[in-house]
Amino acid sequence: MSHPLEPRLARYIASQMPEASDVDVTALERISGGASRETYRFRLTYREGGRAHERKLILRRDPPASLIDTERRVEFAAYRAFHGSAVPVPRMLWLEEADEALDHPFFIAEELSGFQAAPQMLFAGGYDAVLPRVAERKWTILGEIARADPQALGLTSVMQAPALDACWRRELDHWEQIFDTDEAEPQPIARAAIRWLRANPPPPSQKLSVVHGDYRTGNFLYDEQGEIHAVLDWEMAHLGDPLEDLAWGFNPIWQFGRGLEGGLAPREEAIAIWQRASGLTADPVALHWWTLFNCVKGQGIWVGSARAFIDGGNKEPIMVYPAWWLLNAQDRAILKVMGRL
Amino acid sequence: MTPSVPSVLSELAGLLMRNAAPGVPDAERASALGLSSMLLAVAAEVWDGAAQNLVQENRALATLLRDTAAEADLRLSALRNENARLRARLIEDHILAEEAGDTERQEAIWAELRASTVRRMLSISPV
Numbered sequence: 049m050s051h052p053l054e055p056r057l058a059r060y061i062a063s064q065m066p067e068a069s070d071v072d073v074t075a076l077e078r079i080s081g082g083a084s085r086e087t088y089r090f091r092l093t094y095r096e097g098g099r100a101h102e103r104k105l106i107l108r109r110d111p112p113a114s115l116i117d118t119e120r121r122v123e124f125a126a127y128r129a130f131h132g133s134a135v136p137v138p139r140m141l142w143l144e145e146a147d148e149a150l151d152h153p154f155f156i157a158e159e160l161s162g163f164q165a166a167p168q169m170l171f172a173g174g175y176d177a178v179l180p181r182v183a184e185r186k187w188t189i190l191g192e193i194a195r196a197d198p199q200a201l202g203l204t205s206v207m208q209a210p211a212l213d214a215c216w217r218r219e220l221d222h223w224e225q226i227f228d229t230d231e232a233e234p235q236p237i238a239r240a241a242i243r244w245l246r247a248n249p250p251p252p253s254q255k256l257s258v259v260h261g262d263y264r265t266g267n268f269l270y271d272e273q274g275e276i277h278a279v280l281d282w283e284m285a286h287l288g289d290p291l292e293d294l295a296w297g298f299n300p301i302w303q304f305g306r307g308l309e310g311g312l313a314p315r316e317e318a319i320a321i322w323q324r325a326s327g328l329t330a331d332p333v334a335l336h337w338w339t340l341f342n343c344v345k346g347q348g349i350w351v352g353s354a355r356a357f358i359d360g361g362n363k364e365p366i367m368v369y370p371a372w373w374l375l376n377a378q379d380r381a382i383l384k385v386m387g388r389l
Numbered sequence: 390m391t392p393s394v395p396s397v398l399s400e401l402a403g404l405l406m407r408n409a410a411p412g413v414p415d416a417e418r419a420s421a422l423g424l425s426s427m428l429l430a431v432a433a434e435v436w437d438g439a440a441q442n443l444v445q446e447n448r449a450l451a452t453l454l455r456d457t458a459a460e461a462d463l464r465l466s467a468l469r470n471e472n473a474r475l476r477a478r479l480i481e482d483h484i485l486a487e488e489a490g491d492t493e494r495q496e497a498i499w500a501e502l503r504a505s506t507v508r509r510m511l512s513i514s515p516v
Binding site for chain 2: 051077078079232233234236237239240243300301303304305354357358363364365366368369371372373374375376377378379380381383384388389
């Protein structure tokens, strides 16, 4: 039985490929993950230049309500900016921001098949020998993101560029606002952390960097040799302090119960790899501020997922699971980072 | 638990019914059922102790805040509403203690906040 989106998607792609004929979409199926976008894989076939072609592609479509409300234009631009660089990303093909074609905005990218993303598989035992290689690649690539020049990448035209001493305030204001609008019950631990963050601001950022915004184990594709083939999920990408990205991975919930950052390496080792690749330094005081901030940001995301379910905008189980699984764990992570657990 | 367990179970009932029908793509059915099973497991874990934990926490908060915990209605929804009222008061009290430099009061609040995360902790908690 074919998926009802297939003929509509085929019509859209045909309109983007005027030289092609017999454009057809088959085998469209939704794949797991993607709480902020609906993610599907499909097969595109067409004729062009007298030959038949076949491509495996990915469709990322906005849901009615999302775990994270973001601009897909920004996400698309971030992918495009890094394609072909030392930061591996899938190739983006088309961005559609109107609702007519598929009811919600979406973009289409090439599928990178044959790789894994799930942390559960990475830590199940079969990859133990290559975990040091994954760690080396993970923080080296993050260092490359930090080192990149946002202006040279063309990203200052689609992302706001805050002053170096305003990066922290812009992010904290944004995420505190999420609590103000989305929390379904009082959050005394997160609110106390926000007060501490405001009272103890970090030093100005050492440079303005691209910040991926969700760079953690689980958001990249890896293989059996420990190589990383693509960094995914750029929906929270913005410009800011590069330490924000390094510290997001130090949120204790991303240790996956292994006692290692990202489940992969001791913090000192991760920092050393990142410093080598980025040419930047990780000031411990600033890094602590950003780690606590990221615990608050994480809680903001889980609070937002609960709100999307409660308001009826998105009733899928993926919106409930982070809230049930992580709201209290994130509170404990905040206590831990504040030295109160 | 937020969203509330009854609201989630109600939604899962509809989801399971939809996935029992023919024609649902295999990958979508597998994803829906896999996540549903994890949510049901969490609901099962918290079910028996939910009222006990809320009553215990509301009493602890009321004592700390010199308030009176309302316990006339022992439905989980009523206990949750009372818990939200007391935790909102706790935030105000915490701010006052910080502004006054009352470290003893702050430590008492932090101790209760720490205890609250133990009451709410799941067996699958990553922290």
